[in-house]
Amino acid sequence: MTEKTQVHPPASEALKPGDSYVQSFARGLSVIRAFSAEAPRQTLSEVAKRCELTRAGARRILLTLETLGYVACDGRQFSLTPKILDLGFAYLSAQPLWQFAEPVMQALASELGESVSAAVLEGSDIVYVLRMPNRKIMSVNLGVGSRLPAWCTSMGRVLLADLDAEALTAQLAQLDAQRLPRHTMRTVASTAELSQRIAQVREQGWCLVNQELEEGLVSLAAPIKDRGGRTLAALNIGAQVNRTPPEAMLETCLPKLLDAARQISRLVQIKG
Amino acid sequence: MTEKTQVHPPASEALKPGDSYVQSFARGLSVIRAFSAEAPRQTLSEVAKRCELTRAGARRILLTLETLGYVACDGRQFSLTPKILDLGFAYLSAQPLWQFAEPVMQALASELGESVSAAVLEGSDIVYVLRMPNRKIMSVNLGVGSRLPAWCTSMGRVLLADLDAEALTAQLAQLDAQRLPRHTMRTVASTAELSQRIAQVREQGWCLVNQELEEGLVSLAAPIKDRGGRTLAALNIGAQVNRTPPEAMLETCLPKLLDAARQISRLVQIKG
Numbered sequence: 327m328t329e330k331t332q333v334h335p336p337a338s339e340a341l342k343p344g345d346s347y348v349q350s351f352a353r354g355l356s357v358i359r360a361f362s363a364e365a366p367r368q369t370l371s372e373v374a375k376r377c378e379l380t381r382a383g384a385r386r387i388l389l390t391l392e393t394l395g396y397v398a399c400d401g402r403q404f405s406l407t408p409k410i411l412d413l414g415f416a417y418l419s420a421q422p423l424w425q426f427a428e429p430v431m432q433a434l435a436s437e438l439g440e441s442v443s444a445a446v447l448e449g450s451d452i453v454y455v456l457r458m459p460n461r462k463i464m465s466v467n468l469g470v471g472s473r474l475p476a477w478c479t480s481m482g483r484v485l486l487a488d489l490d491a492e493a494l495t496a497q498l499a500q501l502d503a504q505r506l507p508r509h510t511m512r513t514v515a516s517t518a519e520l521s522q523r524i525a526q527v528r529e530q531g532w533c534l535v536n537q538e539l540e541e542g543l544v545s546l547a548a549p550i551k552d553r554g555g556r557t558l559a560a561l562n563i564g565a566q567v568n569r570t571p572p573e574a575m576l577e578t579c580l581p582k583l584l585d586a587a588r589q590i591s592r593l594v595q596i597k598g
Numbered sequence: 599m600t601e602k603t604q605v606h607p608p609a610s611e612a613l614k615p616g617d618s619y620v621q622s623f624a625r626g627l628s629v630i631r632a633f634s635a636e637a638p639r640q641t642l643s644e645v646a647k648r649c650e651l652t653r654a655g656a657r658r659i660l661l662t663l664e665t666l667g668y669v670a671c672d673g674r675q676f677s678l679t680p681k682i683l684d685l686g687f688a689y690l691s692a693q694p695l696w697q698f699a700e701p702v703m704q705a706l707a708s709e710l711g712e713s714v715s716a717a718v719l720e721g722s723d724i725v726y727v728l729r730m731p732n733r734k735i736m737s738v739n740l741g742v743g744s745r746l747p748a749w750c751t752s753m754g755r756v757l758l759a760d761l762d763a764e765a766l767t768a769q770l771a772q773l774d775a776q777r778l779p780r781h782t783m784r785t786v787a788s789t790a791e792l793s794q795r796i797a798q799v800r801e802q803g804w805c806l807v808n809q810e811l812e813e814g815l816v817s818l819a820a821p822i823k824d825r826g827g828r829t830l831a832a833l834n835i836g837a838q839v840n841r842t843p844p845e846a847m848l849e850t851c852l853p854k855l856l857d858a859a860r861q862i863s864r865l866v867q868i869k870g
Contacts, residue, residue, distance in 0.1 A: 351626040351662050359688050366692040390623050395720075406689040408718045408725040414686025415743030416631050417678040420638040446680045448667075453680040470742060471687030 350387075353379060357387045358396070358410065367403040414471060423550065423558060424456055426593035431458050431561070434586045438579060440570065442586075443562045444550070447485035450497055452476050455559065477501055477520055478513060480535040480547035481560035487528040488549065488557035494524070513538045532584060536572050543567070546575050548587040553595045561587045622659075625651060629659045630668070630682065639675040686743060695822065695830060696728055698865035703730050703833070706858045710851060712842065714858075715834045716822070719757035722769055724748050727831065749773055749792055750785060752807040752819035753832035759800040760821065760829035766796070785810045804856060808844050815839070818847050820859040825867045833859045 360376045361368065368376070374384035388404050391397035395409045418424050427444055435442040435458035445452040451473040476482025477497075486494060498517045506514065514520045527533040532548045539545075545564045549557040563579050570579070632648045633640065640648070646656035660676050663669035667681045690696050699716055707714040707730035717724040723745040748754025749769075758766060770789045778786065786792045799805040804820045811817075817836045821829040835851050842851070 350622045351659065352666055354623040354626065355666065355668075355685065358685050361688050361692040363691045363694060363697065366694065387623065394624055394627065396627075406692050408689065408720050408727060410689040411686045411725060411727065411743035413627065413630050414683045416633050417680065417682040418743070419635045420633040420678050422635065422638065425635065448680050453683060455680060455683065471683035471690070 353377065353383065354387050354390065357384065357391065358406065358413075361406045367400075367405045369403055373404065418455070418470075422597065423590070423594050426597070427456055427550070427559075427561070427590045430586050430590050430593075431456060434458075434563070434582060438563065438582065440579065441564045443481070443564065444559050445481045445485075445562065446559045447476060447482070447489075448473070450476055450500065452479055452482045452485060452560070474539070477506070478509060478535070478539045480533040480545040481562045483524055483527045483533040483535065484547045484549050484560040485557060487524050487533075494521075509539050510537050510541050512536060532580060534572060534575060537567060544570065544572055544575055546579055546583055548583050549591075550587055550594065551591045558591075558594065561590065625649065625655065626659050626662065629656065629663065630678065630685075633678050639672075639677045641675055645676065690727065690742075694869065695862070695866050698869070699728055699822070699831075699833070699862045702858050702862050702865075703728060706730075706835070706854060710835065710854065712851065713836045715753070715836065716831050717753045717757070717834065718831045719748060719754070719761075720745070722748055722772065724751055724754045724757060724832070746811070749778070750781060750807070750811045752805040752817040753834045755796055755799045755805045755807065756819045756821050756832040757829060759796050759805075766793075781811050782809050782813050784808060804852060806844060806847060809839060816842065816844055816847055818851055818855055820855050821863075822859055822866065823863045830866065833862065 356377050357373060357379075360373055365372065365376070370381060370385055370388065373379070373388060374381045377384060379387070388397055388399070392399055392404075396407055397404050398407050399405075424444070431442045431444065442458045443454055444456040445454050447453075452475075454470055454472050457470060474482065476486055486497065489497065498521055501520070502517045506517065506520070508515070514523060523533075532546065535545050535547075537543060543564060544567045545562055547560045547562040550559045550561055552558050561583060563575070563583055565575060565579070628649050629645060629651075632645055637644065637648070642653060642657055642660065645651070645660060646653045649656060651659070660669055660671070664671055664676075668679060669676050670679050671677075696716070703714045703716065714730045715726055716728040717726050719725075724747075726742055726744050729742060746754065748758055758769065761769065770793055773792070774789045778789065778792070780787070786795060795805075804818065807817050807819075809815060815836060816839045817834055819832045819834040822831045822833055824830050833855060835847070835855055837847060837851070
């Protein structure tokens with residue numbers, strides 16, 4: 327497609343799968359995502375191989391990213407620049423929700439001395455969007471943008487509980503097909519049992535997960551809701567079981583968590 | 599350019615400014631950045647207008663983003679999805695530095711009860727890459743990815759102090775041309791004075807900024823250095839002047855900050 331056809335598009339605006347716009351943009355984004363902790367710096371050939379692109383194709387994308395300031399090159403190796411953060415930041419700043427949530431979460435984390443996080447559902451994963459770390463409960467990799475499977479996390483179950491019956495059934499069927507991994511002795515053993523627990527979460531309006539994902543990790547989650555009562559995100563407190571056993575979570579943390587979730591929901595409903 | 603020529607590129611690999619790859623990719627990224635707190639949800643026409651694209655061009659990009667899962671559409675309005683965070687996360691996870699820095703910063707924040715941040719230089723701005731918030735000193739907008747002008751922040755001066763003479767001169771000339779805004783009574787008044795302070799930072803290996811950016815905000819920064827002694831990032835403690843005056847910052851916080859910065863530098867130098 328030439329520059330000219332981009333400016334003067336055909337009468338039909340339908341998106342064709344082979345549209346070069348789709349291709350080049352999708353490839354560009356895949357190059358950004360090719361950089362990771364395992365491969366923070368890569369040569370042109372490495373990027374091409376990792377993204378299944380020709381050298382020429384990879385080179386065009388890398389030079390484009392360099393021109394735009396998203397990639398730096400030290401001669402032979404390419405790496406991402408901090409400007410890349412602007413793209414994720416666009417998301418965060420685009421959602422008034424997170425601006426309302428942050429001070430409330432900060433106050434909660436400092437009052438309880440526990441880590442407080444918020445996440446949304448993305449397919450069958452939860453994605454961390456905000457996180458107030460406290461002490462050293464969570465691993466380094468649970469920063470903003472990191473993912474965990476929804477089914478065995480407290481935030482995930484809160485989010486799954488708000489799915490339409492059809493969407494939830496599809497997720498459970500998918501889990502059934504892959505068989506539930508047993509992360510600990512306590513991990514829920516079947517999708518039938520999981521389904522019951524999700525129904526209970528829907529009923530009671532919060533979720534406690536006791537060491538189903540990792541030994542020693544207890545977590546409690548509640549939904550942040552929009553005006554129509556749909557769940558926008560989940561709010562969570564994570565704690566170490568030896569310091570804060572499940573009973574203490576329910577007694578001390580639950581009322582405060584529900585309160586914080588209600589506070590954020592109200593702000594979103596009024597001003598969002 | 600057709601799909602075919604992308605797979606079989608011309609012999610010359612040179613990037614031409616009019617290359618459609620550059621254009622479509624750059625436009626795609628500009629659409630992502632068009633979403634903000636002021637415009638979290640936008641119609642096709644609004645996106646087109648904001649990005650100076652034709653409706654057809656904007657539509658193609660939005661549909662591409664939707665196909666890739668980065669954008670959702672509720673019928674009429676488009677918004678970013680949390681998958682967008684993967685792009686910024688690619689940067690964070692691509693830098694071993696941040697994985698080493700996080701636990702050290704967390705320990706420092708919890709020991710001092712002050713907020714601890716890390717930033718890198720991006721042109722004349724600092725960009726926040728990690729942040730351990732504590733209490734309510736920092737405004738909501740100082741999250742990961744947010745920017746501040748380097749010249750009037752402690753992290754900025756630490757980062758500027760490591761620039762080559764030529765690059766620093768260029769930055770100062772640019773500041774001279776735009777005249778330094780006086781954020782508070784204490785903001786440095788001239789680039790000559792700024793240049794002296796930066797030289798002092800280079801000499802002493804840390805920087806204290808006392809309410810030059812905002813009344814009441816005192817901050818202290820130190821460099822994280824690579825094997826060759828070059829500054830990779832700056833580490834910072836931000837405090838409220840009434841609670842932690844500059845003298846207390848120097849007495850209590852400075853040794854701990856320098857220690858944390860050295861610890862992270864050593865980890866990066868050994869394992870990074």
